[in-house]
Amino acid sequence: MVDLGRVQKELQECNRDVQVSGIKVSPRGDSLTHLSGTIPGPIGTPYEGGTFKIDITLPDGYPFEPPKMKFATKVWHPNISSQSGAICLDILKDQWSPALTLKTALLSIQALLSAPEPDDPQDAVVAQQYLREYQTFLGTARYWTEAFAKTSLGVDEKVQKLVEMGFPEAQVRSTLELVGWDENAALERLCSSA
Incomplete structure (x- = not known):
């Protein structure tokens, strides 16, 4: 069962310093297991100036299982599917730890925009x-x-x-x-x- 108390705390933490990080997370509808995240494109990258929406679904095992995240905004990046928005990032798979939060996951996705890993692609083209x-x-x-x-x-x-x-x-x-x-x-x- 998803720890809803923790999810609410994480949402508050994310939205507390939104002016600094630009990262936001909010519930979609009245569910705390289907969320919408936003990250600003990193400065000095081709994504600069963009605001990218991330669709977040929390599995029953969260925070012991990673959140399921994919780009809702189309993005051209080696580690993100240009078709489905699927993200190739280790912490969203086998490197997830309950010590990580939605915010750290979104910061990691933002960092991935700055530093693509073309040798481990999600989108080969x-x-x-x-x-x-x-x-x-x-x-x-x-x-x-x-x-x-x-x-x-x-x-x-x-x-x-x-x-x-x-x-x-x-x-x-x-x-x-x-x-x-x-x-x-x-x-x-x-x-x-x-």
């Missing part, structure tokens, strides 16, 4: 791209962060705004990708090349 075409990997990971993890203007809105200014869509997309989806930098480049 992404891992191959990471190893063989690193710049393409970075561009794709940034694009997915923009498209799926940012609540500000999405990629399509940025493209639409620039196309409405009279630039061809293909050129707009390639320029946006080149400048890391920075709308102002893209506009400057488009204007200077026109």
